[in-house]
């Protein structure tokens with residue numbers, strides 16, 4: 265969160281987007297099993313399309329008896345309408361369905377400081393810009409709609425009652441990531457959990473542990489970023505490990521020989537890892553495995569890997585982007601039923617629980633940031649924002665064995681500015697995490713009928729989104745593209761598919777029919793299945809999902825490329841077609 269005080273700014277500055285360069289990802293704290301005190305529940309709520317609240321400084325108006333005020337208030341943050349946190353306002357009330365703008369959230373926080381403790385507010389995610397105010401003063405703002413952020417409130421919270429206010433703005437602008445145009449719904453609000461975390465003076469801010477990908481002897485490398493401690497200890501009781509790590513200027517590293525049972529989709533073995541520094545102690549559940557790319561091959565724990573996948577959005581007909589444990593379980597059970605070993609979490613970082621659960625249930629993940637379609641690739645502030653979202657995703661999830669791929673973008677035209685921007689992201693991901701594969705969902709060159717993208721040189725996996733049989737009607741071009749291409753690294757078909765409306769209104773034949781979608785799947789599988797450089801696929805998509813841009817008679821506000829309808833229950837014919845292909849492949853590999 266930015267350190268500068270909003271209070272010092274002039275009123276007109278509220279009209280300007282805050283400079284993402286103010287962001288400081290170092291404030292990110294490693295969470296482990298820290299639960300904190302939940303600040304979820306009903307918050308006072310008001311939509312504010314004109315940003316009146318920033319101009320009139322609603323955040324500075326502290327609670328007062330309305331009958332004793334000497335000026336009229338246009339909004340009373342302490343009374344009136346409420347909304348639950350976490351939630352997306354669109355699905356709370358019909359009048360907010362298409363609302364884009366700022367919205368104010370206010371709640372009291374009763375507090376009593378304990379000596380020697382520090383306090384951090386954690387917001388799991390707010391779409392897109394979130395300004396934090398405490399007791400009338402600005403604390404900081406965060407850009408990026410899908411990653412968690414922290415604000416240290418030590419010394420700012422007073423004993424007794426405190427007022428916490430958030431101003432959340434979900435307007436689509438050209439400088440944001442994503443920018444104005446997407447094919448998923450622009451939900452708004454504080455849609456992941458909010459908590460207040462108490463730590464000792466010493467704090468473990470970051471922790472990264474992994475099995476070294478190379479080398480004959482198995483080695484575990486660990487790095488700790490802690491404040492207020494000269495040593496840390498990392499324990500893995502089940503392996504008999506208790507390793508001391510010296511901390512210099514906040515950072516320390518150690519490498520040890522170890523022989524953990526390797527994590528894999530077939531055997532998702534996790535170990536308790538306990539990190540201690542000073543008084544602070546955090547536990548995490550970690551799996552150990554290696555993922556390596558050599559030439560056109562992928563290897564998981566040294567064994568050749570073919571990714572049998574499916575793409576998913578974080579979207580629910582009733583809850584919007586809010587997830588539940590049952591919803592996540594159902595999602596992964598459907599993937600497993602289909603024979604998947606891999607899921608693409610599109611097109612932004614999903615809830616951290618989605619990643620933890622993939623660790624527990626044994627599914628490999630592709631996770632990505634929303635560098636989607638046309639981004640303002642020339643704008644350094646946009647680049648900073650994308651980089652920050654990438655760092656926050658990587659730091660949040662890099663102890664998750666399930667994550668094997670960081671993807672830096674989706675379907676971006678191959679221009680010089682885009683190449684610089686996304687090469688920078690690929691390099692950032694690699695330097696923060698040398699153990700995973702870097703990918704992007706690229707476009708094929710339709711003129712030359714060839715897989716050709718200059719970014720590929722910086723990736724481990726070339727993701728290809730191709731819609732032969734749907735947007736590209738001439739299916740015969742697909743085999744030509746594949747025959748014309750000799751990529752030197754693996755290709756994963758990150759998307760392919762077709763819409764099918766299986767409601768009463770849906771057609772029985774032709775475009776948008778279930779039969780047509782099934783036929784596209786048959787042809788795609790037939791064409792892709794034996795190609796030596798194709799190392800997997802994640803067709804588009806498991807469930808139908810809400811999107812503003814689809815208003816056709818068979819779409820009615822939804823993208824209907826799901827293999828299962830938006831009810832998350834009713835399967836379409838293509839589900840079984842993909843399932844038979846995956847099960848047969850898995851049986852062959854076993």
Ligand code: GCB
Pocket residue numbers: 447611674675729759804823825
């Ligand atoms: C794509 C996009 C995805 C869309 C999909 C579609 O290539 O990556 O976000 O939803 O196509 O259905 O057109």
